[in-house]
Amino acid sequence: MRERLFLGALLLTGLMMPITGCTNPSGLDSITITPSTESLNVGDNVQLTATGTYGNASHQTTQPVTTGVTWASSAPTVASVVATTGAVTAAGVGTATITATAQGFRGPVTATATVTVGGIGTGTGGVGSLSVIAVLPSAQTLSLAGETTQFTAVGTTTTGSTEYLTNSVTWTSSNPNVATIGATTGLATAVGAGTVTITAAYTEPQSVITGIATLTVSAGAVEQVTSLTITPSSVPLTSSGQQSQLVLLGVAGSSGQTENLTADPNVTWTSSTPTVATVNKTGLVTGVTAGSSTILAQYTNKDGSVVTASVPVTVTITGTGTSLESITSLSIIPTSITVDNLQDTGQFLAIGTFSAAPYVRDVTNSPATTWISSFPNDFPVDTNSGGNSGASAGLVTAFASGSATIIAESTSVDGTIQTATALFNCPFALPNPNGLPPTPGTCDVGVPGPLLATLTVYNEGLNTTNWLITGPSATGTPNVIHCGPGWAGDGNTGGSVCTATYPVGTTVTLTAPAQTGVAFGGWSYNCTATAPVTAAGPNSCTITLTGTPATLPGDNPGSVNATVGAIFN
Secondary structure, three states, X not given: OHHHHHHHHXXXXXXXXXXXXXXXXXXXXXXXXXXXXXXXXXXXXXXXXXXXXXXXXXXXXXEEOHHHOEEEEOOOOOEEEOOOOOEEEEOOOEEEEEXXXXXXXXXXXXXXXXXXXXXXXXXXXXXXXXXXXXXXXXXXXXXXXXXXXXXXXXXXXXXXXXXXXXXXXXXXXXXXXXXXXXXXXXXXEEOOOEEEEEEEEEEOOOOEEEXXXXXXXXXXXXXXXXXXXXXXXXXXXXXXXXXXXXXXXXXXXXXXXXXXXXXXXXXXXXXXXXXXXXXXXXXXXXXOOOEEEEEXXXXXXXXXXXXXXXXXXXXXXOOOOOOOOOEEEEEEEOOEEEOOOOOOXXXXXXXXXXXXXXXXXXXXXXXXXXXXXXXXXXXXXXXXXXOOOOOOOOEXXXXXXXXXXXXXXXXXXXXXXXXXXXXXXXXXXXXXXXXXXXXXOOOOOOOOOOOEEEEEEEEOOOXXXXXXXXXXXXXXXXXXEXXXXXXXXXXXXXXXXXXXXXXXXXXXXXXXOOOOOOOEEEEOOOOEEOOOOOOOOOEEEEEEOOOOOOOOOOOOOOEEEEEEEEEEO
8 A cells, every 4th residue: 555655656746847847937038239239439429228038938028127237348448338227438449349247047148239439429528520630749859769759649629629549549650660659559669760750540430530740760779878968058047936948968879979868767867955956857947045056967878877967056146037938828638528427537738838948848737837626616626736746637526517617827937827728517417208227428316425525624732833734635646735834835834724625435644744843642533543643753644534425316415524633732
């Protein structure tokens, strides 16, 4: 009897197994992308959509899965894609594969689309089509084989906007035996004596736009420099702040070939008495106070040998004087920048024209150049009034939708001021109807706030004469914030209470430098000391600026406030 029951159970189990196999739950089987191919111009946008197929061959169903897949681009420099929405932006000439990936019933499933970018188009920013290319500099000279120089391509569109195209054009040299050039970089290298034409070519869908420059190579052999000459042979300055440009000429080897080494990276310029006259890395001398100094130029050859030359400098204070190199005009490149998202950034450059050679110079990070935003809370722009190396002056960040006028002011030593303006945009775009994703370019909807935090620094102690706290900018440039009467740089005496604005979530390090006659007593509770506090210093602490985001998408960004006190006695 037990054997018959056991046999029956086996038969029942066998009958049930195929039925169970036919009732497995359905899942995602495949994905399709629409459109599967797209041709764009630089600056254009397209919204890709993903459709998922579910079930099995007999009972298939489809539904939109655009926001349920992960989007990726094989070449973000050609076409970038928003990972959560499938919004594509054309960034550079070329072809990119856009992939949508999701977890399917039998494992990951993917689909691809091909995006081809052919040139500068109308785009969301209205940049227009490319009309002309300028190659900078238009003429350049190299002295010896192996030396290099960087060419830059700047395009102007039919709407008057400018585009940085150095890495989007094709570079060629008319004679590689004289000079070669990187096809995508614009970096030229001298090979032999002669003159070549450097061409930058940009391919539009139906045309090719070109720009040209000339490159002259003086000699074709690499030789060691055997002697140096500085011109002029002496420098008389008659006022504090007056400047004089030195030119350093080197004689190479037995050939006697002369080359200009003034700004060569292997040259070191020094002043014997910097309190009388200073000299920068390109041989520009500036008078400070009355007295005498010696300017020394030292050149190090590739074999390690060193040659030197020097000239005397005399400074006599006979009047206020004026700079020998006044700035005569100022322009900003590009004239406008449009970004698509909150906290996106755009970099402007300030180009000055001077009364003495070199006539055209990049003054973006010059301490004499001040950057101003018409709406500093919504679109702050970095400046470099402290003269810090590696600063990010001219960098604008979007913290709201709309636009702002960005102003650059450059001041000559003689007191004259040149100005230029540009436009920074972060446009507001309404959501698409029928439940489709928002239009790319929204600077406000769906982004939680607050986005900015304000840090306030003050002294809790009794010292009111020479205390000092320094801090970085919002982009991390050190020693840009100066708070306290102990700061004597750039003509400012500091204040008793200082504020600075940073993106929420930023960790800021504040520093109390070591100062003679200043006793430091500690930081407030919310700023964590990085090392045990000592009275002599230096001392530093860190604070992370955090806050509670706005609860509803589209809420106006709020503000987060943090206050750090320090004790100086």
